[in-house]
Amino acid sequence: MRESSVIYPGAVIGVMGSGQLGRMLAIAARRLGYRVHTYSSESDTPTGQVADLEVVGAYEDELAVRAFARGLDVLTFEFENIPVASIDWASQECAVRPSGNALHICQQRVREKTFLRDAGLPIAGFRSVSDEFELRSAVAELGVPSVLKTAAFGYDGKGQAKITADSDLASVWQSFKQLSVLEAWVPFERELSVIVARGMDGSMQVFPLCENVHANHILDVTLVPARVPEQVMRDARCIAETVAEAIDFVGVLTVELFLLPDGRLVVNELAPRTHNSGHFSFDACETSQFEQQLRAVCGLPLGSTRLLRPVAMANLLGDVWACGEPNWASALSLPEVKLHLYGKSEPRAGRKMGHLVAFGDTVEEAAKLVREARSRLDSRVDSRVDSRLVGARTLENPLSSERSG
Numbered sequence: 043m044r045e046s047s048v049i050y051p052g053a054v055i056g057v058m059g060s061g062q063l064g065r066m067l068a069i070a071a072r073r074l075g076y077r078v079h080t081y082s083s084e085s086d087t088p089t090g091q092v093a094d095l096e097v098v099g100a101y102e103d104e105l106a107v108r109a110f111a112r113g114l115d116v117l118t119f120e121f122e123n124i125p126v127a128s129i130d131w132a133s134q135e136c137a138v139r140p141s142g143n144a145l146h147i148c149q150q151r152v153r154e155k156t157f158l159r160d161a162g163l164p165i166a167g168f169r170s171v172s173d174e175f176e177l178r179s180a181v182a183e184l185g186v187p188s189v190l191k192t193a194a195f196g197y198d199g200k201g202q203a204k205i206t207a208d209s210d211l212a213s214v215w216q217s218f219k220q221l222s223v224l225e226a227w228v229p230f231e232r233e234l235s236v237i238v239a240r241g242m243d244g245s246m247q248v249f250p251l252c253e254n255v256h257a258n259h260i261l262d263v264t265l266v267p268a269r270v271p272e273q274v275m276r277d278a279r280c281i282a283e284t285v286a287e288a289i290d291f292v293g294v295l296t297v298e299l300f301l302l303p304d305g306r307l308v309v310n311e312l313a314p315r316t317h318n319s320g321h322f323s324f325d326a327c328e329t330s331q332f333e334q335q336l337r338a339v340c341g342l343p344l345g346s347t348r349l350l351r352p353v354a355m356a357n358l359l360g361d362v363w364a365c366g367e368p369n370w371a372s373a374l375s376l377p378e379v380k381l382h383l384y385g386k387s388e389p390r391a392g393r394k395m396g397h398l399v400a401f402g403d404t405v406e407e408a409a410k411l412v413r414e415a416r417s418r419l420d421s422r423v424d425s426r427v428d429s430r431l432v433g434a435r436t437l438e439n440p441l442s443s444e445r446s447g
């Protein structure tokens with residue numbers, strides 16, 4: 043493995059995965075004069091479209107992964123469901139940041155929750171469940187309501203079931219039948235996320251706290267700064283720094299949080315990468331989460347995460363195309379609105395296609411503006427149904443990186 047302390051502009055950054063998070067990292071990297079190679083099982087991807095080189099291959103193909111890694115100065119990843127073996131092969135060929143260990147912890151809920159508990163961080167009560175009998179005893183211990191989640195490959199509420207007093211546990215288990223986690227119900231008031239960058243020298247920069255509003259279990263709108271007391275912001279920052287230090291993390295890490303009515307925070311889950319809720323930082327922070335990821339994995343000093351203005355981000359799912367080409371001009375005629383599209387050609391329902399960002403003097407104003415901008419997309423320029431829209435919500439490949447973020 044080639045380890046050098048600082049990887050300078052001109053070097054080649056590898057990205058495992060090829061979704062929108064990789065795309066925005068690639069844009070940040072190109073701005074700083076780096077070259078970008080991406081590896082995933084798909085072609086003409088959001089990352090591939092802006093990379094110098096797009097390699098199509100299976101994560102399980104050892105020879106292909108090694109060959110890809112040999113051409114890099116440092117490899118990073120933009121989604122966490124990459125087999126750890128692939129990261130191990132790559133680690134023998136080039137520097138890999140964050141480490142395979144961080145990925146190993148974050149890609150399986152039992153390991154992640156055990157790690158968080160051992161680090162003394164606040165989490166909901168949980169039980170590991172591997173058969174119907176264990177599910178029954180876990181429900182008896184944690185009570186109802188509670189949430190059953192698959193241990194691996196869950197995202198955006200997929201692979202989850204709410205357990206209530208009426209649930210038929212036998213049939214619930216029939217639809218899971220894999221290692222899962224039963225979690226105590228958290229009666230949260232708000233959902234928050236905190237993103238931290240940690241450099242090779244252990245220095246850290248925490249982004250302003252995000253307040254996240256979900257729709258159908260998918261992030262819908264993020265408001266920054268979150269409308270919470272200062273103490274909650276300090277606690278969130280402390281949790282993020284504790285996690286990053288405990289994993290000896292290098293790169294960008296996201297902690298999803300629940301805020302309880304009494305002001306306490308509970309950690310929901312970790313993502314060892316940049317995050318959908320951090321997209322605002324591209325336009326609204328002195329250094330974006332993507333540039334920060336690049337700086338961290340290259341051993342450069344981290345930048346300031348200072349928020350330039352209150353901001354809100356609204357996701358654009360494929361549903362926005364349901365009745366034809368969205369009215370971009372109408373949305374963009376609003377001052378202080380920015381549009382990001384990820385270059386995906388098929389606007390399937392539920393698929394993350396892009397996002398809007400809006401600024402305001404207050405975060406409420408920004409949120410109002412971003413919702414107004416999004417609703418303007420519906421004022422059709424062309425009312426024909428977009429033939430590219432696949433109407434039914436399809437189950438996405440868990441090894442597809444575009445699900446992340």
Ligand code: AMP
Pocket residue numbers: 166189191196197198199200225226227228229230233256259298310311
């Ligand atoms: P996750 O995939 O773990 O982020 O969960 C998706 C969503 O389900 C979260 O954003 C919450 O809205 C909800 N959720 C997850 N876990 C719990 C819990 N233990 N109690 C209440 N709601 C939950």
